[in-house]
Amino acid sequence: MSVLEQIKEKVDQATNILILTHENPDGDAVGSSLGFMNALKKIGKKVTVLIPEINNMYSFLPGFDEIKHEIDTPEEFDLCIALDSADIERLHICKPYFEKIEHTVVIDHHITNQNFGDVNYVNAIASSTCQNLIVVLAAMDIAISKEMAECIYTGILTDTGGFRYNTQSETFEFAAMLLETGIDIAKIYRLVFDTTTEKRTRLLSRALDRLEILEEGKVAFTYITKQDEEDLQAEDGDHENIVNYGRNIEGVEVSIFAREKGEGKYKLSLRANEYVDVSQIAAKYAGGGHLRAAGLEMNMPIEQVKQTIVDEIKKQLK
Amino acid sequence: MSVLEQIKEKVDQATNILILTHENPDGDAVGSSLGFMNALKKIGKKVTVLIPEINNMYSFLPGFDEIKHEIDTPEEFDLCIALDSADIERLHICKPYFEKIEHTVVIDHHITNQNFGDVNYVNAIASSTCQNLIVVLAAMDIAISKEMAECIYTGILTDTGGFRYNTQSETFEFAAMLLETGIDIAKIYRLVFDTTTEKRTRLLSRALDRLEILEEGKVAFTYITKQDEEDLQAEDGDHENIVNYGRNIEGVEVSIFAREKGEGKYKLSLRANEYVDVSQIAAKYAGGGHLRAAGLEMNMPIEQVKQTIVDEIKKQLK
Numbered sequence: 001m002s003v004l005e006q007i008k009e010k011v012d013q014a015t016n017i018l019i020l021t022h023e024n025p026d027g028d029a030v031g032s033s034l035g036f037m038n039a040l041k042k043i044g045k046k047v048t049v050l051i052p053e054i055n056n057m058y059s060f061l062p063g064f065d066e067i068k069h070e071i072d073t074p075e076e077f078d079l080c081i082a083l084d085s086a087d088i089e090r091l092h093i094c095k096p097y098f099e100k101i102e103h104t105v106v107i108d109h110h111i112t113n114q115n116f117g118d119v120n121y122v123n124a125i126a127s128s129t130c131q132n133l134i135v136v137l138a139a140m141d142i143a144i145s146k147e148m149a150e151c152i153y154t155g156i157l158t159d160t161g162g163f164r165y166n167t168q169s170e171t172f173e174f175a176a177m178l179l180e181t182g183i184d185i186a187k188i189y190r191l192v193f194d195t196t197t198e199k200r201t202r203l204l205s206r207a208l209d210r211l212e213i214l215e216e217g218k219v220a221f222t223y224i225t226k227q228d229e230e231d232l233q234a235e236d237g238d239h240e241n242i243v244n245y246g247r248n249i250e251g252v253e254v255s256i257f258a259r260e261k262g263e264g265k266y267k268l269s270l271r272a273n274e275y276v277d278v279s280q281i282a283a284k285y286a287g288g289g290h291l292r293a294a295g296l297e298m299n300m301p302i303e304q305v306k307q308t309i310v311d312e313i314k315k316q317l318k
Numbered sequence: 319m320s321v322l323e324q325i326k327e328k329v330d331q332a333t334n335i336l337i338l339t340h341e342n343p344d345g346d347a348v349g350s351s352l353g354f355m356n357a358l359k360k361i362g363k364k365v366t367v368l369i370p371e372i373n374n375m376y377s378f379l380p381g382f383d384e385i386k387h388e389i390d391t392p393e394e395f396d397l398c399i400a401l402d403s404a405d406i407e408r409l410h411i412c413k414p415y416f417e418k419i420e421h422t423v424v425i426d427h428h429i430t431n432q433n434f435g436d437v438n439y440v441n442a443i444a445s446s447t448c449q450n451l452i453v454v455l456a457a458m459d460i461a462i463s464k465e466m467a468e469c470i471y472t473g474i475l476t477d478t479g480g481f482r483y484n485t486q487s488e489t490f491e492f493a494a495m496l497l498e499t500g501i502d503i504a505k506i507y508r509l510v511f512d513t514t515t516e517k518r519t520r521l522l523s524r525a526l527d528r529l530e531i532l533e534e535g536k537v538a539f540t541y542i543t544k545q546d547e548e549d550l551q552a553e554d555g556d557h558e559n560i561v562n563y564g565r566n567i568e569g570v571e572v573s574i575f576a577r578e579k580g581e582g583k584y585k586l587s588l589r590a591n592e593y594v595d596v597s598q599i600a601a602k603y604a605g606g607g608h609l610r611a612a613g614l615e616m617n618m619p620i621e622q623v624k625q626t627i628v629d630e631i632k633k634q635l636k
Contacts, residue, residue, distance in 0.1 A: 162480050162481065162482075162507075163480065163481050163493070163503070164507045169495070169497045170494070172493040172497065173490070175481070176487040176488070176489075176491045177487070179486070194562070194565075194566045195566060196567055196568065198567050198568075201563060201567055202529075205526035205527055205529065208519065208523035208526060209523055209527065211520075211523065245519060247512075248513060248514050249515060249516050250513055
């Protein structure tokens with residue numbers, strides 16, 4: 001029996017299903033959970049999505065209000081489905097539920113997936129777990145409704161950065177199919193990508209005020225202080241996109257964004273555009289990351305942080 | 319004979335083809351012109367793309383360097399193709415060439431198209447002229463190469479705002495097909511949407527410094543002065559995206575951006591999110607626009623501009 005047939009069998013035999021996903025759930029995690037929930041309810045299953053902590057930005061998705069943040073009696077469930085999670089640790093505080101429930105299914109798209117379920121459908125070529133969910137639903141003969149499509153499209157949209165990366169021909173083909181259900185993709189796009197907060201905008205404003213363009217236009221540098229974040233009552237993640245403002249300036253090869261974590265203690269984000277290997281620089285300071293996106297920490301005054309990191313980058317500038 | 323067959327016949331009978339598009343050409347205009355140029359060259363035609371003034375942001379497209387900015391002898395051409403232009407006036411200073419050449423073809427996607435060619439292929443349902451070009455190329459039996467696909471994808475991407483609006487199922491299906499040619503969609507996305515200049519970023523910074531959130535979070539207001547633009551040697555269009563920063567803030571219904579055009583003379587851009595009819599407000603001040611995006615001018619000091627426009631908006635706030 002193929003993996004997809006096994007999943008169908010597991011679901012057919014279940015009556016009360018628990019869906020779990022990874023902590024700090026993103027659009028693909030929430031989208032696949034609610035997409036699958038809506039689908040399984042349609043074929044008459046009792047379904048619970050358990051997400052202890054969740055960002056309100058996905059509250060527009062059908063079924064969002066039904067998400068449980070805690071449950072009392074995990075023993076009632078006869079099937080547990082883990083979505084978008086490469087290993088059981090990613091389920092975080094929900095891990096014990098997965099371990100306790102007799103039958104388990106894993107659907108994911110991470111190449112590092114540990115196949116920790118009884119049945120595991122992991123296609124790592126796919127843009128997103130939502131994309132893989134479409135294949136699962138097809139194998140289960142469940143037609144995708146508009147409600148399911150809204151959830152699934154959101155997952156694909158967020159995991160591809162708006163069809164920017166991780167996008168295959170199949171991703172577009174599936175998007176075509178989802179659009180046929182009548183979903184409002186302009187609305188989803190706006191809610192997912194074009195919605196920010198006043199705090200975030202004010203934090204960005206402070207960072208842009210301090211933006212310096214150095215090394216003949218090839219390096220951008222800016223920072224925010226602990227005081228900024230206190231003044232604005234900034235929340236976790238409010239600084240996230242700032243480093244891209246430097247990176248997007250014509251001619252800039254490396255953008256540096258420093259965030260003060262404590263007195264004279266800075267967390268740096270580095271982004272390169274074309275050729276500088278920032279992972280190498282990060283590694284030198286016990287940081288980590290990828291070729292063009294890396295992070296590290298420095299304990300020194302901000303002027304010295306700037307000097308030190310720019311000196312490192314200079315060695316690689318053409 | 320169908321329109322598509324007539325286009326094929328016109329092209330088959332031509333040897334020296336001139337391609338024109340509208341002034342201030344956008345991604346769809348440049349993309350369709352170069353996409354068609356590359357295709358027609360492949361089947362052995364002599365092709366000239368004439369664009370008097372063009373933005374360098376599309377310089378990554380194959381064939382960009384071959385674009386002519388002026389020509390001496392239009393009488394040599396036996397076929398003129400106008401792309402992405404709803405009427406002959408849109409060809410601006412190139413209009414006389416179109417009028418002089420014996421055979422003409424129009425390919426466009428604007429519902430207002432005047433069918434000003436001998437043969438006109440205008441599918442107004444399509445996202446872009448590039449999308450219609452795919453249909454034309456299929457009818458002509460020209461396989462889409464990677465070079466053509468880069469041009470065509472760029473047009474689709476820009477005219478849909480990155481698959482955000484004007485997007486049909488077919489748009490995604492065609493995107494799937496274009497991606498199969500091996501184009502680097504992440505690179506195209508970055509060059510088209512994520513590239514800005516230092517000037518633009520500094521102008522944005524000044525506007526964000528002045529951003530006010532009024533009427534219990536429902537109205538965002540900011541402005542730039544003539545002095546700002548002089549200080550930064552800002553260019554035409556450098557202010558274009560600023561109004562969206564206010565609009566994208568959670569809870570904001572109307573965003574106002576004022577730009578000083580002369581001493582105490584302001585040009586206002588209004589953007590609404592859900593329900594305020596800004597076209598109505600603009601009309602009251604001899605401005606114009608659409609339901610959720612409109613513009614108008616006011617001749618008064620900036621504080622008074624703010625008061626006046628906010629008072630107007632207040633009448634419609636829920």
